[in-house]
Amino acid sequence: MSEGSFCLVLHSHLPWLAHHGAWPVGEEWLYQAWAHSYLPVVDLVERLAAEGFADLLTLGVTPVLAAQLDDPHCLRGVHDWLGDWQLRAHGAASRLPDLAAREHRAARWALETFETRWRHGFSPVLRRLVDAGVVEPLGGPATHTFQPLLDPRLRAFALETGLRDTALRIGTRPKGIWAPECAYAPGMEEGYAAAGVERFLVDGPALRGDTALARPVGDTDVLAFGRDLEVSYRVWSPKAGYPGDPAYRDFHTYDHASGLKPSRVTGTHIAPHDKKPYEPERALLAVRKHALDFVDTVVTRLRELKARHGRPSLVVAAYDTELYGHWWHEGPLWLEAVLRALPEAGVRVTTLRGAVEAGHVGPAVHLPASSWGSGKDWRVWHGPRVADIVAGNEAVQRALLALPASADRDPVADQAVREGLLALASDWAFMVTKDSAADYARHRAEIHGDRFAELVAAARHGRGRARAADLRRVDGPFGHLDARDLTRRDSAAEDEERRCAS
Structure with missing residues (x-):
């Protein structure tokens, strides 16, 4: 060859x-x-x-x-x-x-x-x-x-x-x-x-x-x-x-x-x-x-x-x-x-x-911010046409990172994280920017964001197990997903920051 x-x-x-x-x-x-x-x-x-x-x-x-x-x-x-x-x-x-x-x-x-x-x-x-x-x-x-x-x-x-x-x-x-x-x-x-x-x-x-x-x-x-x-x-x-x-x-x-x-x-x-x-x-x-x-x-x-x-x-x-x-x-x-x-x-x-x-490896490089979308930058997913989706995603992220740590696995928190990740999918902004089934995409981003917020509120009061089970039957990928992995990771990062500060 x-x-x-x-x-x-x-x-x-x-x-x-x-x-x-x-x-x-x-x-x-x-x-x-x-x-x-x-x-x-x-x-x-x-x-x-x-x-x-x-x-x-x-x-x-x-x-x-x-x-x-x-x-x-x-x-x-x-x-x-x-x-x-x-x-x-x-x-x-x-x-x-x-x-x-x-x-x-x-x-x-x-x-x-x-x-x-x-x-x-x-x-x-x-x-x-x-x-x-x-x-x-x-x-x-x-x-x-x-x-x-x-x-x-x-x-x-x-x-x-x-x-x-x-x-x-x-x-x-x-x-x-x-x-x-x-x-x-x-x-x-x-x-x-x-x-x-x-x-x-x-x-x-x-x-x-x-x-x-x-x-x-x-x-x-x-x-x-x-x-x-x-x-x-x-x-x-x-x-x-x-x-x-x-x-x-x-x-x-x-x-x-x-x-x-x-x-x-x-x-x-x-x-x-x-x-x-x-x-x-x-x-x-x-x-x-x-x-x-x-x-x-x-x-x-x-x-x-x-x-x-x-x-x-x-x-x-x-x-x-x-x-x-x-x-x-x-x-x-x-x-x-x-x-x-x-x-x-x-x-x-x-x-x-x-x-x-085969050895097709060259010297190290520093890469710029990029994507394979229009302009090769982030405009498709972070442009003015999707400002509402971007704002919604930022709110979902803040709430995800604010979830309280728990010693026991909580199916309500698990489903909340699952809905949050589905809301953050890149597809919704892409479909809106490209005007490809934009109404469907906005609906999907909104419905997962709403379900996420609903479950977070329910979990805060120790409720929501039946609702989480119903949603799991509809939005149920990643059965191994454990919300504690996110809160543990977050807590570990905070502990490291405190150690560095001291």
Whole structure:
């Protein structure tokens, strides 16, 4: 593998959607991503593993998503959804016979795959891939909170809760994390080191585009890997990318009677009713063309970096897993073509862990505050459009850190902390800023904040056990969560401050 190394990092994340509505956002969102992305992407990885591929990709699964992929309610829900998908295909057969036949075959495959390999949740599936050395797992904070805006004590608690949850599910505590929104604030590496995190992702501009090597951050051994935008944006960028090709299936156009998608993109400014029918053969030709283009782009980039640095270099391409299959119907086919073609072109396909072992590590660096959002700063999560959410989050944080310490475990306090973490999820501000189901996002931030305040008040008077139990059935991820871990951490920090002052 003379050209250099390539790391594919897939970030799998959806907010907590269980029991919070179905359509147009809510559980439907989860089930679509499950059917169209998680099932086919994992199937691809399993097939390549059976052929002898190893150290194939780095796969992040956020704790809040993993909780849903293992949750009995969601397992029943997605099974029903897959069956309904097959029925909808049947119902469209008289009007759209070709589309109905394709969708029926896809739904049947998804049902069989789920029933035979996923019936007990995703964790057993992922554990096998991790244990076999096929994928490297990434963890993260429990509910995908925007870490730079958190008090360090709460930041440490959320991260520890998430890492512990992943270890319970797959038997391995991740050494790497996908920092939510690739967000970073100076000094966060110290918290990572304390939590045993050895590597994390930032966006390319945080390293001023110098992403050819992982870099230790500050005075720690914690490594930052930068997303190579020159390569990553070939697939998905704010303005262009392969999924917008006219031959690919259009995500936004529906046959409203069946909910199936009959059209291809056709053109950028073509109205839905004027879009042409989807043609799988035409789309397959586009997949092959774009796979070759991507491989050429990676090889060219690696040669440029080798000439600049005088050593074999690294390209990290990182994407949301949901892009492959859910947003971009042909994405899994493209992904398979790329993963097969890169080694043939002399590129070593590996994981972030494998890149470290191969020596792709440079000198230490001090990083600026950054994210992978608009402007590469924090404006999406801390801008004027979300001032109300920011203010609400600050109030939740103050109340969380003011919870009284207790010698005994308190289910009311546990559920209060759970609701508080759900209120602090980065998704709500993102959806509002991007005007993507903004009303739903504001409602979710508000309802979790209200439930948190209600439980805190009840706990203060020794009440609320029945209410906490009811809410636990609705918002019940992270059964191991213990509010005392937060109050102990807070008390320890205060004791240390008093010792230093004296």
